[in-house]
Amino acid sequence: MGVRAVLLALVLGLMTMVSGAWAGETGPSFPKAQGNCVEDPATMRRHHFDFLKHQRDDTMRQGIRGAKHSLKECVSCHAQVKDGHAQPINAAGQFCASCHEYAAVSIDCFSCHATTPQQQAEAKR
Amino acid sequence: MSHDTTRRDLLKSAAIGAVAIAPGLTLIAPPAQARAPGQPASAANRWGLLIDTRKCGSVCTACVDACKTEMGLPALDRPATDAQYIRKVDVKDPKTGHQHSLPVMCQHCAKPPCVDVCPTGASMKRADGIVLVDRHICIGCRYCMMACPYKARSFAHEDQSGQKDHNPRGKGCVESCTLCVHRIDAGGQPACVEACSKDGGAAMLFGDLNDPKSEISQRISKEATSRIRADLGVEPAIRYQGI
Numbered sequence: 001m002g003v004r005a006v007l008l009a010l011v012l013g014l015m016t017m018v019s020g021a022w023a024g025e026t027g028p029s030f031p032k033a034q035g036n037c038v039e040d041p042a043t044m045r046r047h048h049f050d051f052l053k054h055q056r057d058d059t060m061r062q063g064i065r066g067a068k069h070s071l072k073e074c075v076s077c078h079a080q081v082k083d084g085h086a087q088p089i090n091a092a093g094q095f096c097a098s099c100h101e102y103a104a105v106s107i108d109c110f111s112c113h114a115t116t117p118q119q120q121a122e123a124k125r
Numbered sequence: 126m127s128h129d130t131t132r133r134d135l136l137k138s139a140a141i142g143a144v145a146i147a148p149g150l151t152l153i154a155p156p157a158q159a160r161a162p163g164q165p166a167s168a169a170n171r172w173g174l175l176i177d178t179r180k181c182g183s184v185c186t187a188c189v190d191a192c193k194t195e196m197g198l199p200a201l202d203r204p205a206t207d208a209q210y211i212r213k214v215d216v217k218d219p220k221t222g223h224q225h226s227l228p229v230m231c232q233h234c235a236k237p238p239c240v241d242v243c244p245t246g247a248s249m250k251r252a253d254g255i256v257l258v259d260r261h262i263c264i265g266c267r268y269c270m271m272a273c274p275y276k277a278r279s280f281a282h283e284d285q286s287g288q289k290d291h292n293p294r295g296k297g298c299v300e301s302c303t304l305c306v307h308r309i310d311a312g313g314q315p316a317c318v319e320a321c322s323k324d325g326g327a328a329m330l331f332g333d334l335n336d337p338k339s340e341i342s343q344r345i346s347k348e349a350t351s352r353i354r355a356d357l358g359v360e361p362a363i364r365y366q367g368i
Contacts, residue, residue, distance in 0.1 A: 058165075063253070063306070065160070072290050111284070112295035117290070
């Protein structure tokens, strides 16, 4: 009995170690953002689409500006700069695309929305 | 600034914004303030334009060019399908031969036919009277384009790239002049008006039609103005002089 229990514990322990390593290797890898996010990562992972969809309607239809869940802000914080040029956020391996590809999510945000950050100041005059 | 201010510079800056002639005293009322973050557009405002066609040159395209740049509209040189939010229309009285030119854009009607016919609610009027297309729910049926008496709307026929972040636009959606809503919300004025005062004949005036103290309200209360196809009763926010 004692030997069996020890063996079982060993096998289970090994399995968790292996599966832990497994999950770490195959999860999506994406570039790190430049600043702190408006929510904690776990909340963003689960709810970012709800936040964005809610705010887009408020902004578009009622004209409420300056709220914190903005796609523009996602892009400006998460876009990588390579050789002085911002990379499109929906390009392969970039922040948005890496997770969406992993989760087999097909979004159409970027068929309309700008994929690189732009000068915010030029709109304000 | 080392050079002396010329009369032209002064006039230019007067056309653009406020000119302080003494502390606490301004010659022209400053443009509307930016709305506080978190505040929705209010029905207390009714944004509109007054366009003096007598100052509008027939070859000048400053407003059209500024619009294309501001809104990120590509010039593909395909006039039948290229997106245009504002266009120059040349009109001629066949009896007298008198002709002039005027810019025509979305007239931001108080009773917009495009909103009436939209099957999804994508074509909408904001509380402050700006007529917009919510591209998130536009299905591209183009009923609004047929309903618009001003031919103000365009359709994006192709995949787009290089959009401006304040004007998301893509294939399969109808689009039109937003009265530069992103600038108005930030307390500015439309790009066409700015370009007209800088590079054109300063024919365009932007302001709040609901504010009796605004320059535009003052002028339309004192001078004769007209609206294109006023007989349709859609009550546009764009007024013209000299047509």
